[in-house]
Amino acid sequence: MNDPRALHSSVAHDGHDDRHYGAVHTPIYDTSLFTFPSVASMERAAADEGTYVYSRGNNPTVRALENKLAELEGGERARCFATGMGAISAAVLSSVRAGEHIVCVDQAYGPARELMGGYLRRLEIWTTFVDGRDLAAVEAAIRPETKLLYLESPTSLFFELQDLRRCASLARARGIRTIVDNTYATPCHQNPLAFGIDLVVHSLTKYAGGHSDAMGGVVVGSAAAVEALSRSELVLLGSVMLPQTAALIMRGLRTLPLRMERHQAGGMAVAAYLDSLPFVDRVHYPGLSSHPQLELAHAQMSGFGGLLSFEAGDDRERLVRFVDALDYFRIGFSWGGYESLASLQEGRAGSPRTRRQAVRLYVGLEEREDLIGDLANAFRAAGF
Numbered sequence: 001m002n003d004p005r006a007l008h009s010s011v012a013h014d015g016h017d018d019r020h021y022g023a024v025h026t027p028i029y030d031t032s033l034f035t036f037p038s039v040a041s042m043e044r045a046a047a048d049e050g051t052y053v054y055s056r057g058n059n060p061t062v063r064a065l066e067n068k069l070a071e072l073e074g075g076e077r078a079r080c081f082a083t084g085m086g087a088i089s090a091a092v093l094s095s096v097r098a099g100e101h102i103v104c105v106d107q108a109y110g111p112a113r114e115l116m117g118g119y120l121r122r123l124e125i126w127t128t129f130v131d132g133r134d135l136a137a138v139e140a141a142i143r144p145e146t147k148l149l150y151l152e153s154p155t156s157l158f159f160e161l162q163d164l165r166r167c168a169s170l171a172r173a174r175g176i177r178t179i180v181d182n183t184y185a186t187p188c189h190q191n192p193l194a195f196g197i198d199l200v201v202h203s204l205t206k207y208a209g210g211h212s213d214a215m216g217g218v219v220v221g222s223a224a225a226v227e228a229l230s231r232s233e234l235v236l237l238g239s240v241m242l243p244q245t246a247a248l249i250m251r252g253l254r255t256l257p258l259r260m261e262r263h264q265a266g267g268m269a270v271a272a273y274l275d276s277l278p279f280v281d282r283v284h285y286p287g288l289s290s291h292p293q294l295e296l297a298h299a300q301m302s303g304f305g306g307l308l309s310f311e312a313g314d315d316r317e318r319l320v321r322f323v324d325a326l327d328y329f330r331i332g333f334s335w336g337g338y339e340s341l342a343s344l345q346e347g348r349a350g351s352p353r354t355r356r357q358a359v360r361l362y363v364g365l366e367e368r369e370d371l372i373g374d375l376a377n378a379f380r381a382a383g384f
């Protein structure tokens with residue numbers, strides 16, 4: 001949902017719902033099961049996806065969050081999971097069978113890569129990893145048995161993009177399902193379903209929850225595709241979201257567009273500051289005018305968040321000293337909360353691919369001047 005006015009109204013408004021006595025915030029239905037006055041009514045409920053029987057299948061608090069996320073992403077149906085990886089595993093497993101093949105972007109989130117490139121081999125499902133910026137490479141990797149194109153745009157260390165419209169039409173013409181991990185952009189800044197992508201997955205642990213106090217994931221798409229994985233991977237593997245978590249994430253969503261505006265303003269300021277430093281070799285941030293895919297970024301995203309990275313030489317000890325000297329930026333891997341974070345990471349980037357180390361920064365909600373001052377002090381302390 002890229003229209004900012006629609007976004008603010010959507011997260012703030014649920015409509016009146018008599019089933020919850022008009023409660024403005026959907027109550028936490030802290031119950032594992034629902035009971036019925038008769039066998040006949042229980043049997044009717046069990047056959048109806050819209051009613052509540054057992055909380056591993058359906059729970060009203062979780063359902064309210066699913067409906068809101070489907071609305072924000074422009075999908076017919078959403079299902080929530082215990083974590084982002086729960087959502088990713090379910091979406092991938094529902095898309096492929098033994099003997100079939102996946103094409104996946106080589107910079108996808110590590111555990112998602114490990115699922116496809118490692119774990120699924122024991123089920124005889126094979127994966128080819130490609131540089132997702134190169135549509136010809138994506139096309140060349142497709143085989144007759146390819147059933148899934150797995151994308152993550154932008155990627156979350158070097159912030160490379162895939163052309164989502166062109167990937168969707170390439171895959172659709174060949175009967176291949178597409179999945180996009182949209183965690184970086186959030187529904188505020190990118191809606192892959194509108195480009196013809198089949199399923200969107202998110203780690204709700206990041207921006208959607210927004211307060212570093214809850215883990216969750218979601219799959220959004222057509223009713224048919226999402227209900228199919230809901231009957232199998234969700235219920236059988238059981239990685240379901242708890243109602244308490246759904247309430248926390250719903251609370252986070254209420255301020256998501258507001259927070260994204262501030263993360264973006266901070267991200268832009270920090271990226272521009274880093275870009276101005278003579279000892280910084282490269283800044284990776286899709287909103288920066290020097291980003292090599294800037295045109296594509298503006299064609300498919302309406303904004304950028306607070307996550308970015310930079311490279312500054314290959315002296316690892318000096319980079320470690322820099323990260324250790326930071327004060328506002330706490331040292332940690334995740335992102336999407338209120339607090340700024342830093343980590344030193346390695347990955348393959350460039351063309352041809354080479355192993356590179358980068359400092360990843362997550363710009364939280366603190367004052368920009370404090371954060372830039374913190375970075376300047378740490379650079380000095382580390383001897384840059």
Ligand SMILES: Cc1ncc(COP(=O)(O)O)c(C=O)c1O
Pocket residue numbers: 083084085086109152156181183184202203204205215216217334
């Ligand atoms: C881009 C991306 N996708 C998915 C995940 C997995 O989410 P979770 O940790 O909620 O399982 C992460 C977690 O860091 C992530 O960064």
